[in-house]
Amino acid sequence: MTGGHPGTDNLARPFAMAAGRAPDHPALVFGDQTVSYGAALELVCQAGAGVSGLSRGREPPRVALSLGNQAELPVLFLGIVAAGGIVGLLDPKWSAAQTAAALEILRPDLHLTAETAAGWIADQPADWRIPAVDPKTPFLVGFTSGTTGRPKAFIRSQGSWLATLEASRVEFGIGPDDIVLVPGPLVHGLGLYGAVEGLSAGATVRVQPKFDGTDAAAQLAECGVTTVVLVPTMLVGILDAAEREGHRFPALRHVVCSGAKLAPAVHDRLTALCPNAAVLEYYGASELSFVSLRSSREGAPADSVGRPFHGVELSLRDDDGNPVERGRRGTVWVRSGMLSDGYLGTTDRAGYREHNGWGTVGDYGWIDGEGWLRLVGRAGDMVITGGLNVYPAEVEATLRAHPAVAEAVVFGLPDPYWGDALSAVVWWRGTARASLADLRGWCQERLEAYKAPRRLFAASDMPLTGSGKIARADVRERAKAGGLEMVE
Template identity: 45%
Template sequence: MPGDGPMPDVPAHDDPAMNTMFAGFLAQARLRPSAEAVVLGAARIDYARLRTRGLAIAQAVAALPPPGAAARTVRPARLRSLKVVALILDNRLEFVEAFIGTVMAGAVVLVIDPKLTPEQGQGLLDSLRPDLLIHDPAVAPWSGSHDAGAAAGGVLVVTGGADCAYRRWRDRATARLGPGDGPARIDPSTPFLIATTSGTSSAPKAFIRDHASWAESFRNSIAEFGVMPGERVLALGPLVHGLSLYATMEALAAGATAVLMQRFDAVRAAEVASAERADVMVGVPTMFDTLAQGLEAAGSRIASVRAIVSAGAKLPPAMAAILRAALPRAEIQEYYGASELSFVTLARSSRGDPPESVGRAFHGVSLRIVDPDGRPLSAGEVGRIDVRSRMVSSGYILGGEDGSGFLALDGGWYTVGDLGRLDDRGRLYILGRAGGMIITGGLNVYPGEVEAAVLSVPGIAEAFVFGDPDPHWGQQVAVVLRGEGEAAADLHVLRAALDGRLARHKQPRLLWRVGDWPLATSGKIARGRVLDMLGAGKLGAPQRLHDSMTPGAARERA
């Protein structure tokens, strides 16, 4: 099975043209022209037609006027001479073909999440002044405003109808395409993608990637995940989130079929996985949780799935067990990474990686744990996680001025400030973000360690741990969780279950229970919004350690 043993290093290709992010797709289009490239409900497109549309869009983007004076004035230096195309769309084939066509033109795609606030979205447009805006006002009404249009050199509306402005533009370009037309010759260091990440704050930061970073990522991830030509990869989330966008483009680079959904729904996801005979499913734990619960309740199994690829947070052991029952052939592959860093580690169920760990270094990645002065630490010691690989981004192009988040270090090392430790077998354990450490009674507590322990308690599905201000302790360990059973409903029962897993000072002293989380577009818990809800009293009063209303409290004090 791919990734079970040592793999040779995968060097950058000798031919610079093969270090563009679309090189694999074009190679597969030549080898497999009639194979399905992308499936989204009834809409299907094969490799040959997607290649033709991509090349036509590339020619049309290349024919756009050069960036105007307003764009050159406000854009960061490395974007001033490049064309920028902004996409504000939900999941649809037009997103995929416009993305591929733009990058084949040597231009940059600015992916804007339709769920950003109008102020955030308009701020991106004003700061980057795209040469072309392709948008659907039905999913982001603000994108059709006068201000949005004024910030772009041109605007194309996507409605899905045959007469929509985008389709007319694309079809005219396709009619003009000649047999010898091909993609632009692109230096692999050329940027091709700008996307946003909020990280641990609510303010989005825009990071930028070049062709070489994704070409390298494709080589390494296809080797690790073993995606093969002809396989079917079901990406459960929205294309505006990097997990599904990357999974789609990785599938095209490998000669597989990318299967998408208009929007995530657990029942529909199970139907699509069965009908399309998905080999690989890619998503975040919240998606897999609702999918697994639905399959368990229905007594259904999906025999075709050989791998589950999960990222964004740890899969609770109980959830993993349900997934294994519902998807009996599937290996669970969990990777830890960051939008800015790409892949960092991979945990595999077939390898027996501990459920609390995020696995070993991903193919092509070196890891180290360092102290605050940058000195390497030994196995078992807690420090900052540094990463060295050829897959990292080029950093922030907007935001990040405060020095938080992604940092480039000496010697080719990078970090986003996460804290962790390595065991003596090279497996990584995430303990939280450097600025998120809880100090209670003068003792350090890492939220990630507490979350991992809480998730190991039967009945707990998801947990969010943070430090709550306290006049006596400085901070108290607080948890918001979702789950069933006594431990999910009774703080003292939860603490008793954590004995032997966590020292007493690391155990939660405050507990809120939720039925559902506010979620980000990615499907991950929107932690900032949870804290806002707590501050506004929308989750009610917490259980506190000194409360004596529950049977568990009496048992703990007995």
């Protein structure tokens, strides 16, 4: 059993090299279970041997994984990748119908679940060497929502993730001395990439079986965690727990966050609890990978998503595909070595598009004179109210900046006069409250008047998707059905 020779001819190679340098170093920590790099490499090689036996000639073998946060998931992922196979990530929380639809798209040679994964690995031989793999080889099929709600299966190549690892190494600087906490689900892109990034760098990766803000806060305070990778809702849960328990995080150096912008009040709380940490918010998409980065140490405007990520070029274009001047709005196009290979199977013809090496998912934004990128929304999310176009993301960011608002979701609700009445659901910050008139006035001072919500609802609980993001469709349906308090 060996990790192979030095080089980056296989996406699993950086992990194998780290294991060769420090086989006794802790690689994965799941609760009370710790797996060393040497032991993890042996399991990866066993998984690789098993996948190699599924070879379909010229076509890479496909393996579907329906696992939660358990030690076998990253081991299987790296083993499948090492063998040049394709991983299909299925969320075990999906309904039977969702799982069946994903399996129909993927058509795997092997489907492993939480009940079968460990036994399958144990049955494979360990005397296997990691081979070289063409960087164009597809290795990942991930599922993202289409505009119709039907899942889309995007494809990534090994070379695209090798480029992504290099870009994040430059921006995040994770190394063997780091301890990385990934509290979110590994079946979603943010958690999976955070774990693989840490293992490729030789760091120790700590994973929770299930997200728990109190436990995560304790790990940050007591386990020497230097980097945490998560979505905003999880970060707020951790900060709430830390303030209740009196925790501080002096060892924390990097807070890596994506999925939505952090509210200004969250930045203030982070400064108080972890004064030595840089807050690194990145904007990206499953199909594009990293696009831009806003670091708390670079002075980016609060309403921006930062500057282009390392290795990324940006182009803002009009509807005819022509570049627009700085300060003008356009569709955000991206060029980098990190782009996906598009979708697998039939789609709703919306979402990711590629042209001459540039890709877009339809986000609209503008770049100011200093090069900072601001987003205003995505084409499929646009609300037409009174014949005028409004992008919810722009209004949501304005509402979050209000002292009384902790979080906000904006959408259109059917209206006989406006067509769609611009509506907002807010979650209050502590005991603070505001009226509809207050928030309309706040928005009108900062945006065009027609972008001020005409209906306002308040919610106490926050429905989340499996990846920890706000379940926007659920929130809208509750408001539409009269299930939320209307604020006059």
